[in-house]
Amino acid sequence: MSKRRFLSALPWLGGPWARGSLALLLLVSLILIVMDRADPENSPFLPLKRTMTDVTMPVMSVVSAPFRGAQVLGQWVADNWKAASRVHQLEEENRKLLQWRDLALSLHEKMKVYEQFLKVPASPVPVVVTARVVADPGGTFVRARLINAGRHQGIAEGQAVLGYEGMIGRIMIAGKRSARVLLLTDLNSRVPVLIDGSDVHAILAGDNSDFPALLYLPRNAELVSGARIITSGDGGVLPRGLPIGTLLQRRDGSWRAALFAKGDTVDFAQVLSLPPLPAPEDETENSPPAPMAVTDNGEGQ
Amino acid sequence: MRTSSMTARIGIVAWLGLPAMVSVLGLLIYVAPVHVFGRSVPMPLFPLMALFFWSMARPQLMPPLAVFLIGLLQDFLTGGPVGLWAMAYLLTFTVMATQRETFAGRGQFALIVGFVLAVLCAFGFAWIIARISLGPGVVTGRFFTEAGLSILVFPLVGRLFGGLQRMTSQARRLSVHHAMTRRL
Numbered sequence: 001m002s003k004r005r006f007l008s009a010l011p012w013l014g015g016p017w018a019r020g021s022l023a024l025l026l027l028v029s030l031i032l033i034v035m036d037r038a039d040p041e042n043s044p045f046l047p048l049k050r051t052m053t054d055v056t057m058p059v060m061s062v063v064s065a066p067f068r069g070a071q072v073l074g075q076w077v078a079d080n081w082k083a084a085s086r087v088h089q090l091e092e093e094n095r096k097l098l099q100w101r102d103l104a105l106s107l108h109e110k111m112k113v114y115e116q117f118l119k120v121p122a123s124p125v126p127v128v129v130t131a132r133v134v135a136d137p138g139g140t141f142v143r144a145r146l147i148n149a150g151r152h153q154g155i156a157e158g159q160a161v162l163g164y165e166g167m168i169g170r171i172m173i174a175g176k177r178s179a180r181v182l183l184l185t186d187l188n189s190r191v192p193v194l195i196d197g198s199d200v201h202a203i204l205a206g207d208n209s210d211f212p213a214l215l216y217l218p219r220n221a222e223l224v225s226g227a228r229i230i231t232s233g234d235g236g237v238l239p240r241g242l243p244i245g246t247l248l249q250r251r252d253g254s255w256r257a258a259l260f261a262k263g264d265t266v267d268f269a270q271v272l273s274l275p276p277l278p279a280p281e282d283e284t285e286n287s288p289p290a291p292m293a294v295t296d297n298g299e300g301q
Numbered sequence: 302m303r304t305s306s307m308t309a310r311i312g313i314v315a316w317l318g319l320p321a322m323v324s325v326l327g328l329l330i331y332v333a334p335v336h337v338f339g340r341s342v343p344m345p346l347f348p349l350m351a352l353f354f355w356s357m358a359r360p361q362l363m364p365p366l367a368v369f370l371i372g373l374l375q376d377f378l379t380g381g382p383v384g385l386w387a388m389a390y391l392l393t394f395t396v397m398a399t400q401r402e403t404f405a406g407r408g409q410f411a412l413i414v415g416f417v418l419a420v421l422c423a424f425g426f427a428w429i430i431a432r433i434s435l436g437p438g439v440v441t442g443r444f445f446t447e448a449g450l451s452i453l454v455f456p457l458v459g460r461l462f463g464g465l466q467r468m469t470s471q472a473r474r475l476s477v478h479h480a481m482t483r484r485l
Binding site: 018021022025026028029031032033035036037043045048049056059060063064067068071133134135141142144146180182187188208267 | 326329332334335364365368369372373378379381383384385387391392394427430431443444
């Protein structure tokens with residue numbers, strides 16, 4: 001009886017056919033969720049997601065154009081409003097950076113000599129792909145961005161994505177001409193990190209808040225608020241040393257990361273494409289030898 | 302003669318396709334990156350507004366399959382679990398179907414109250430599904446902002462939808478009239 005009353009409240013659904021389709025679609029939704037979340041890394045929808053990013057990217061570029069225009073205009077007004085103080089600040093920064101440049105160049109020379117002396121294999125040079133952020137497809141539960149470069153530009157899943165000031169995330173899905181970036185703040189983001197100047201390793205885990213948590217910190221680690229956090233390179237997916245943020249201690253004693261680059265506001269992103277390092281068991285007798293430190297005249301040591 | 306037949310077809314297609322077109326456009330605006338003074342601005346959930354408006358105003362133009370497909374497109378565009386918003390919208394749609402007599406055709410205020418209920422349902426169902434599928438770390442900060450913004454802008458957007466609906470209804474009536482007169 002109650003079932004009949006409930007169904008009578010849905011007369012506009014168009015009869016039993018539509019009501020049946022509603023139940024069927026609810027069931028299909030449930031099946032889709034289970035299939036997608038059973039093994040998110042190998043979701044059966046990954047190819048479809050890749051295609052969708054490619055298909056929607058041009059549309060998103062068009063739709064986001066007016067917002068981008070308004071944003072550029074607003075930024076122009078804001079920049080001009082405080083132009084004098086900004087110039088002063090930039091001059092100050094430039095003076096400091098010139099000092100840092102001199103120090104970096106002298107350290108670079110010293111490092112090159114040490115590497116030649118110790119015959120350290122040369123690190124692979126990453127290829128940098130710059131792309132525009134065309135969509136903010138995070139929504140309520142996901143922190144992600146859509147960029148207008150994909151596999152055709154050498155982008156692959158897992159690669160690091162940087163903003164102006166530091167790392168903002170990793171490539172989650174790489175389509176042909178577009179890719180989805182999973183931000184460091186996303187619930188599913190896990191990045192191995194290192195506290196600069198110490199030997200403390202941890203996992204930077206996003207939780208959809210602006211300050212991702214640091215998991216698996218050693219118990220007796222001596223940490224200082226404000227210390228730099230960089231990628232550790234553990235796992236071989238991300239290069240070591242990418243700037244991430246600074247250490248921040250909460251009132252409850254837990255450690256968080258204050259990110260250098262806010263992925264939410266990045267308009268252009270740089271994707272670091274590193275050649276994959278083969279595992280020893282995968283290397284054959286005919287594999288090319290590992291690159292050695294290169295001298296100034298280009299000869300391997 | 303051929304022109305009037307074409308106009309008639311366009312009128313009917315516009316009337317039939319308007320809810321779906323508006324929902325998809327609203328979804329694209331929802332995922333567009335909008336920054337104000339260097340901060341990302343949460344957007345109102347425009348597709349929910351479209352789904353709610355047409356399920357109240359012209360339910361025959363918003364069948365369950367359209368609701369499912371719009372939800373599924375949102376899942377693919379936002380990169381969330383596939384099926385999350387599809388299911389949340391379908392459940393909201395079912396709840397609102399049982400309450401249509403209460404909110405539809407009773408003026409603007411009743412429609413806004415109905416939309417508040419729809420927002421609570423949609424975000425509530427989405428949160429429950431996200432919590433089950435993504436784990437306990439799902440935070441609610443942006444969640445409340447988006448829900449609040451959606452409620453805040455609905456009176457304005459609802460009027461816009463109403464205007465569009467009237468325009469396409471008029472176009473459809475005219476096209477049907479043309480077709481009838483042509484037969485006579």
